[in-house]
Amino acid sequence: NAGVTQTPKFQVLKTGQSMTLQCAQDMNHNSMYWYRQDPGMGLRLIYYSASEGTTDKGEVPNGYNVSRLNKREFSLRLESAAPSQTSVYFCASSHGSDYGYTFGSGTRLTVV
Amino acid sequence: RKEVEQDPGPFNVPEGATVAFNCTYSNSASQSFFWYRQDCRKEPKLLMSVYSSGNEDGRFTAQLNRASQYISLLIRDSKLSDSATYLCVVLMNTGFQKLVFGTGTRLLVSP
Numbered sequence: 001n002a003g004v005t006q007t008p009k010f011q012v013l014k015t016g017q018s019m020t021l022q023c024a025q026d027m028n029h030n031s032m033y034w035y036r037q038d039p040g041m042g043l044r045l046i047y048y049s050a051s052e053g054t055t056d057k058g059e060v061p062n063g064y065n066v067s068r069l070n071k072r073e074f075s076l077r078l079e080s081a082a083p084s085q086t087s088v089y090f091c092a093s094s095h096g097s098d099y100g101y102t103f104g105s106g107t108r109l110t111v112v
Numbered sequence: 113r114k115e116v117e118q119d120p121g122p123f124n125v126p127e128g129a130t131v132a133f134n135c136t137y138s139n140s141a142s143q144s145f146f147w148y149r150q151d152c153r154k155e156p157k158l159l160m161s162v163y164s165s166g167n168e169d170g171r172f173t174a175q176l177n178r179a180s181q182y183i184s185l186l187i188r189d190s191k192l193s194d195s196a197t198y199l200c201v202v203l204m205n206t207g208f209q210k211l212v213f214g215t216g217t218r219l220l221v222s223p
Contacts (some may be wrong), residue, residue, distance in 0.1 A: 035213075041215065042199075042216065043156070043199075088132060100158035102156035103156050103157070
């Protein structure tokens with residue numbers, strides 16, 4: 001039972017570098033989400049995909065792009081990393097927003 | 113005002129104690145409510161949904177007060193393994209439906 005798998009678990013980037021965070025779920029969920037978690041801020045929604053083929057901005061989308069590659073996979077791209085993007089990133093999935101979410105184990109990203 | 117507010121704690125309690133957390137939310141139209149648990153450096157995990165009539169799962173009881181817009185979580189007979197951060201989560205519709213997470217209440221259970 002893999003659930004939601006995120007890669008990589010840890011990453012250090014230099015300012016201006018780009019990278020893609022990968023997320024895959026094997027629960028046949030329709031909806032997928034990307035959150036970031038910062039101390040004292042709680043989890044904040046970056047982007048979400050209500051269903052395959054659709055993506056929408058959340059609260060803090062600036063500096064990020066996403067791709068819903070298929071029903072299983074939802075990737076998050078940082079085109080030009082900035083120190084303000086140092087955070088823990090969580091991918092999540094659910095059958096719909098009214099259901100509990102299942103989270104991946106997170107990616108700890110440091111931008112120097 | 114934050115959409116979901118929680119006392120950050122920490123709540124320090126001895127094993128066997130009963131402890132309660134409250135959470136308030138701003139959107140009176142919110143329909144679904146949850147408590148999540150997050151261990152240090154781990155992902156959040158769903159602890160329980162919160163129903164209008166209140167619900168219980170073993171040592172955990174969740175209650176909803178729509179009139180006052182608050183949610184509570186009661187933990188009885190605390191165990192060392194209950195030490196974690198408890199996140200209050202509310203489904204809100206602000207143009208799109210989304211789960212809004214509180215910043216969490218930290219619980220430390222000591223021997």
